[in-house]
Amino acid sequence: MKQVLIFLLISFCSKAVAQTDSGQTKNNNPIFKGWYADPEGIIFDKTFWVYPTFSAPYEKQVFLDAFSSKDLTHWTKHERILDTSAIKWAKKAIWAPSIIKNKNKYFLFFGANDIQSDNELGGIGVAVASKPEGPYKDHLGKPLVDKFYNGAQPIDQFVFKDKDGQHYLIYGGWRHCNIAKLKPDFKGFIPFEDKTVFKEITPENYVEGPFMFIKNNKYYFMWSEGGWTGPDYCVAYAIADSPMGPFKRIGKILEQDHKIANGAGHHSVIKMPDSDTYFIVYHRRPLSETDGNSRETCIEEMHFDENGFIKPVVITKEGVKSHLIK
Template structure:
């Protein structure tokens, strides 16, 4: 009897973090941060798979020297497809005040593997609104076509709406542009999914360099909340790995089958930047709550995407 093929964890070699997970053109895609000291985070790679088990690396899909305003530290990408193009949101420069150049940028490509080019020649969001550092973008398109960009660090989370062009910001119907939606204990790394008409908003808690980094969530009836914290769904397992957080989600189309893609630190590592990308199943209970994820070394079984 053939042994079931499994991904194993980590799912590909190298130090990577902050993975965004998507399905583009019939393949699974993961877009991570290259995890290194900030001054070495000068490019992005991507990975794709047809079955969640065998992953192919695409190198240098976006490089700092192709972004005129980026000078230090690229991280936390979030791409989306819209109108036949791929828009790629990312953080750069790790700005500490409104006096510095940097924040959240946007690049564009005709293909999910890039190469991506800077779309506007400047940051899309370059100021601190409501105390949120402009980092960790996560783009989400609702069923009605509305596009939301969630982002934030320093314990504050904002959401903005994007115009149809995907490279400019529009106001909400109430006239507000930068809407603060910070849930309890939010630190960074927002992520949004929708299931059965409800919005599941997730985020990272704790410090990214420490073992207690984790993911919690809230459920709301609106993409702008209010988001009342339910509890943690991803955290360290002292027998497997520490610092499990900053994730993306894959839903197999037309199913209630969910996977969480996240980074964690192997038990053998003490360097904060030594993070690896892993995948495990995420289950949503009959009552709609997310079951806490079990960290594994085995990963997940092969799951080809159906054709057609």
């Protein structure tokens, strides 16, 4: 009888721990179902948001979904916050959304049409809405950037707000990255003092997917390297004293783990507003998948050493624990 009671007690405790773990850290990656890539994570009004690319053949990439969460572990899907019915000039390949709140409006920057030359219609567009979940409408009625400046394909846009309130557009594929000063209404650009509009800030090994944030008055510039369908896809970074750089590559901090998943890259970073806790949101390809478009969105905690350098990120199936914004 005593042995039976001990067995029942152990079983009960094991189940209780399993239930607790499943609500906190067990198998939280990917963070939501479906094939999604190039995620941008951000916080609006004590809510976590992720805006990804719908990962499919280019001709089927004609809309964007968004996802929201109060705790980083339970996510709500907001379908078709933007699609080609609102952006008349966009026909396919709607990629890598970047969003920012400005004067009580939400501005969603995106790439469309995967243009290969200056003679094609497409590039980087801007949409606007009164709520994070949209619906979004075309802000310009045409692309904001529709040409190849400094060799940069107009894709993979990121909107960065500096300490002085100035907004910058940082973007570029084809191994070139540009930065430009946005006008306050996001309808054009302010030339730099030398009258140029697009300045190249490409670091060593840059391919695509730029992201920037400030920590301790230093500018952390991050990007993706390698091929997005290959095993060499990864994230690297640099640190500078200005958003203009110069950015000297420090090294890789996110890459695939052949025991977990392939092709980890094209990321964004979320900082908790009430602590020095950082998260990296990224996409990767499950080991069972060979289709390049089979990408899923995941999240891990990102740490720094005593000198401010980013520690290599360990990719996991567990993801992160529940976090609430106070």
